[in-house]
Amino acid sequence: MIRVLLVDDQALLRMGFRLVLEAEDDLQVVGEAGDGRAALDQVAALAPDVVLMDVRMPGTNGIEATQRVVDAHPGTRVLILTTFDLDEYAFAALRAGASGFLLKDAHPSDLVAAIRSVASGDAVVSPRVTRRMLEMFSDRLPAGAPEPDGLDPRLRALTPRELEVLGHVAEGLSNAEIAQRLFLSEATVKTHVGAILAKCAVRDRVQAVVLAYETGLAGRTR
CATH class of the missing domain: 3.40.50.2300 (Response regulator)
Known part of the structure; x- marks a missing residue:
């Protein structure tokens, strides 16, 4: 209950x-x-x-x-x-x-x-x-794919796949929707999300969304 x-x-x-x-x-x-x-x-x-x-x-x-x-x-x-x-x-x-x-x-x-x-x-x-x-953060989002050396320090521990997953999390997609978009299993996406939370030291998924917006990652996967 x-x-x-x-x-x-x-x-x-x-x-x-x-x-x-x-x-x-x-x-x-x-x-x-x-x-x-x-x-x-x-x-x-x-x-x-x-x-x-x-x-x-x-x-x-x-x-x-x-x-x-x-x-x-x-x-x-x-x-x-x-x-x-x-x-x-x-x-x-x-x-x-x-x-x-x-x-x-x-x-x-x-x-x-x-x-x-x-x-x-x-x-x-x-x-x-x-x-x-x-839309509010669009003027802060660099055009094109991010280069590793250009990442915000809070994201540098993430792998390219984890960065991609985080970008989709910031779009509001569920694990199932991310799995479908990236041709992965839902369990694999869940593992990636867990790694993102641990590496970025954020306590839950929604704080990962905030981090994606603050660092300019949000929108790059769109």
Whole structure:
């Protein structure tokens, strides 16, 4: 059973999320909070597996609350859900340690799938947000394939194949989709992703996406 905490300052939205999630046999809503401060208290008391976190709330906002949850409760994953698809919110949430970012207009089935993915340790980034992040960083991305000596120092330990896999991870592709694109087995892609996380000293897949954007790797595989 995946235990979920709902955090949003609009009670009607929390009610809607609860109705969607509690229709699933493997999801349980264990609590609700209307602001970031209350969310921190609820996480400490309830130890949810996933926090569904709004961004704009009075007092402690969702980005600050995400950072504090991740720092104090490493076993709890945060999935940011917001009506705002502005780049700064997406990128700030990911850098704060969120394991996923979806917009509130996502289909209920996509929300349920995202919670399951985040709970299992995977990352979820809306394709729309991924595209906007790529657009935002496009002027920083060098043209052509990267030369080994021109890599950011944080990427130099990666093999050419691992760099390719990381680029596709940054596009928001799943392991299965990467495997299909590169004509590899899904198990091989999973092994590459594990090596990327270890070599780059990032704690999860979504932080690898952030690294790909920060170093200019994102977009080179497109």
